[in-house]
Amino acid sequence: MPGAEADPEVLIVGGGPVGLTARALLARWGVRTTLVEKHTELSPFPRSRLVNVRSMEIYRLLGLAAPLTDRAFAPEYGRIRFRDTLCDRDFATAAMVGVNAPVPESPETGVLTSQDRLEPLLLAAADTPVRFGVELVDLAEEADGVVAVLADRRGGERTRVRARYVLASDGANSTLRPLLGIGTTGPGALGSFTTVVFDADLSRWCARRPAGVYFTAHGSFGPVHPEGGWMWFGVTPDDAADADWPGLVSRALGPGAGVRPEVRRVQHWVMNAFVAERFRHGRVLLAGDAAHALPITGGLGMNTGVADAHNLCWKLAGVLRGWAGPALLDTYGTERLPVAHRTLDQTVAGTRLMVEVQSRRHEQLRSGEATSDPVELPWSDRYFAQLGLVLGVAYRSxxxxxxxxxxxxxxxxxxxxxxxxxxxxxxxxxxxxxxxxxxxxxxxxxxxxxxxxxxxxxxxxxxxxxxxxxxxxxxxxxxxxxxxxxxxxxxxxxxxxxxxxxxxxxxxxxxxxxxxxxxxxxxxx
Structure with a gap:
């Protein structure tokens, strides 16, 4: 096995928004980091699409809020609309408070943007080593640090890296979490889904009623970038390997659309719902989806992980620089685990409410009521604000x-x-x-x-x-x-x-x- 690399103080495993945010925060403290990401590049998929008001406050401190806002959708897209098909009229709608307009409780406004727009900004926010196409395959703890075995997925070369601490932000399918014997609690996998990114002119049905998400009975639609592009996501069909994706999306648009979408990318994924039993194992700390995988309802998954990094990084810096004791790191799990559980409960409840809206609509149609009648939402219009959960977090430790x-x-x-x-x-x-x-x-x-x-x-x-x-x-x-x-x-x-x-x-x-x-x-x- 080749010789060791230059030793970082913190090895970050996972190059999604949470790992990249942690890298940028630690760089401001002068902490030496190396980030490894098993994929060979940043995600080309839209994936996480909402940067909430608390995350924007954190990115404001990193100097990223303004460039994020400049490339994001206008505030009027901070709304959810329910339709039978995309071509139909709304039968319900709800605002994302804190995104659709400023709130007096914050200097920032949340934005609707795509992960493929966020990650390059985060990558450029620090000048510390990043290794794509490299995966952590094993690790061992020593008295004063961790020895990690890294494998280059392209050439197979293996290296050892010593670090004082490891920050595991390697996603819901984390390598490190099971390697450390950390279990999870919660419903687990909620289903298999597919996202299709495509090009089509849908302005006829959406330009006058913009939204971040259009929920329909045939899957959900959303604009990808302000300058163009769309995404559809829904339950993965049984014949996914042979599926006619342009045809499937076309049918979901509605029989009168007359649009044949040009498919750009297709990605299959599992919607998970769990929280790790603990966020720390010795010198390894979990963050983001590795610590808590949340349903996509409300866009809280990535944002909860960004708040993890914000809570953890100053504590790591204090321990590494000697002005904090090692026990300070125990407060990370003490503070963030309850938040993860409350957020999981919120997103699971939100998912059920989404289903309830669709169920009410189906009942309305079956009973022969006028299809133009709106559906009374089973929540207040402020449900999607979540400001109490996002800004009202209270730590006890x-x-x-x-x-x-x-x-x-x-x-x-x-x-x-x-x-x-x-x-x-x-x-x-x-x-x-x-x-x-x-x-x-x-x-x-x-x-x-x-x-x-x-x-x-x-x-x-x-x-x-x-x-x-x-x-x-x-x-x-x-x-x-x-x-x-x-x-x-x-x-x-x-x-x-x-x-x-x-x-x-x-x-x-x-x-x-x-x-x-x-x-x-x-x-x-």
Whole structure:
């Protein structure tokens, strides 16, 4: 076996959006990474198509939100429409709140775009090694790291790479998860599906009523790129190997369409629904679909994985740079596993509601009711907002100090899948406030801990120790909206979640340093 490559601090396995996001985040911390991807190139398929508002906030910090928005669909495409066939009129519709228009709770708006537009931007966001066509086939843990065996899928050459940690983002069919003996819980495979990418002029039926997805009784349609292209996806037919894909898509369009689509690509895939039993095994950490495979309803799969990376990467950086203790990595699973389970429940429920809409329509047609009558949706129009689930995530772990003086409001004010209620409680995302034109409180977070306070002079002298940190001034009005007195403060983690809160003056000169030591599990206090 040939000699070892240059050793990375973190070996990232999987070059989809989650692995590429982790690579870009770790690069901002100066962490040496190598990413390996078993496929020989970035995905040419549209696949994941929704970048929600929280992911856009994360990409804003990486400088990618503006170029993503520039190449994405216009906000009016942030809508779902239900039709009998694509050529028919809508019998139901719902908005994707947070995508179809800005929301005041965020400086960003989610976008509808295709994975093949997102991944090149992510790839260019860091200048660290990426090896396509290379697969991890074995690994062994040592006292201070991991030895991974990598196989080049084109030439068969094998190499050994040593890393301090491995971040496994290698998808629902992960090699690493079973290799580590990590099981899964949940429904499992929900069915086999096929995506067909094709060219056709469908403007007659869609230009005046744009949407990201058109659900029909014969599969679902969606525009691929603003400049053209379409995709159809539905249940894989029994005769898939010999299927007439142009004919199948043509029939799904409707008998009156008179369109013969030009098929570009066909991909078969399995819709999975599970969560890994744990997200960490020693020095290997799971993220994205390797940790939780979610049904596509609501577009939460990729976005949940992006949030995984955001939660994990600052913790890896802290451990590798010595200002955090190794136990901080345990909080990754403690914080993200409950989110994965809630999100799985939400997407499974959403899938059932989609089926219910179609069932109501079939019953309407069977009973002879007027086909132009709308179907009353079994949810509010805000169902697809999911802002409570996306922005209202509340972490509970040793990396959040909930024993600081009392905080206002209910324990979990945001109901998953519905409304989001900003709160300054520890564990929650820092509320978005405009610090200056175009500059949000979320922009003040980054590769450091941020202390938000209306009294910077009192707090800045209490900083110290090994932790990267900054102080950010709040106006009296902003402090009041965060339920802070004239000398209070919020300590916010690099991932934008509140770590600790002091409504009034610090209880002692060492309170801030002791809080940072407790949050990071270090001895620097």
């Amino acid at each position: 040793r990396a959040v100090l909930t024993d600081t003086p009392s905080s206002p409001g209910p324990a979990d004010p945001s109901a998953p899948g519905t409304d989001y209620v900003p709160t300054p409680r520890p564990g929650h995302r820092m509320p978005h406030l405009w610090l200056a034109p175009g500059r949000s409180t979320l922009d003040a977070c980054g590769e450091w801990f941020t202390l938000f306070t209306p009294d910077p002079a009192r707090w800045v002298q209490r900083l110290g120790g090994p932790w990267p940190s900054r102080v950010e001034a709040l106006t009296a009005e902003q402090a009041d909206s965060c339920a802070l007195g004239a000398h209070g403060a919020l300590l916010v983690r690099p991932d934008g979640h509140i770590a600790a809160r002091w409504p009034d003056a610090p209880p002692s000169d060492t309170a801030l340093r002791r809080a940072l030591a407790a949050v990071t599990g270090s001895a620097g206090g």
